[in-house]
Amino acid sequence: MTSRPDARPIVVGVDPDPADRPALAWAADEAGRRELPLRLVHVRATPPARYRTRDLEPAWETWDEALRTLGTEALEHAEAFVRDRHPRVDVSVQLAAGDPARVLSEQAREASAVVLGSRHLTAVEELVRSLSVAVPVIARAHCPVIVVREAEHAVRQHPYVVVGVDGSPDSGTAVDHAFEEAVLRGASLRALYVWHPPLLGVMDEHAALQECRRLLAEIVAGRTAAHPDVAVHHEVVRGHPVKVLSEASEHALALVVGARGLGGFAGLLLGSVSQGVLHHALSPVIVVPSAEHRAR
Secondary structure: OOOOOOOOOEEEEOOOOOOOOHHHHHHHHHHHHHOOOEEEEEEEOOOOHHHOOOOOHHHHHHHHHHHHHHHHHHHHHHHHHHHHHOOOOOEEEEEEEOOHHHHHHHHHOOOOEEEEEEOOOOHHHHHHHHHHHHHHHHHHOOOOEEEEEOOOOOOOOOOEEEEEEOOOHHHHHHHHHHHHHHHHHOOEEEEEEEEOOOOOOOOOHHHHHHHHHHHHHHHHHHHHHHOOOOOEEEEEEEOOHHHHHHHHOOOOOEEEEEOOOOOOHHHOOOOHHHHHHHHHOOOOEEEEOOHHHHHO
């Protein structure tokens, strides 16, 4: 496949572990579906400047050379995997040094999407890993970021994509992307509006739910007309958004959410729902930046 010269690549972070292939496979499949080039990036860590003393320099040089060799081999294996899976996808590789979150955030500036893996770690390890890599990349990226769990999950016979809707501009952009994914995959779309009642309750719960249904129908309606071949299922569910959306993702092709709460600390904050589903969703999670954030 020959990509357009101006096509933005899909960027995927490559892990040295040869068994860590779900994110790579997802990225390769997406590049094939969208007819985009694929860039494989491996980032090797470098020591902070304060540790690069004259006494320790030889040891760091030896360690850096070992990491360089490991990264080169990881990229070679990853490239062979992709070419075997999708021979017509344009593939390039890049070995970089530095902080993975910073390097991948820079890669996102010229990417159509960034794909990251997520291992099954303990709760504390998962939190540290997500905050140190995935969350900063998502917060800074002007393109969708996809986080793919290490283990494959079961998908229903009739495939569908789940998208979280809350009536905000962010969720509207997420719905647009979810329709794209559904079209590319020949899947249906499950649009979920999760109503989380306030702690003190509401005077008229029935009226509140009716308003949720109105907002959901309104935000999906225009997109449905543009994609008549996609079957859309509207659902308003009472509960906590992270729990409901994570459970809904169990047999989905992907869960699509908007990135909320960006701003402050150089854009390092991420909405609680977006961050919560990164930890608990059972399918790949696609976090879509708002149209305003993309335009910056």
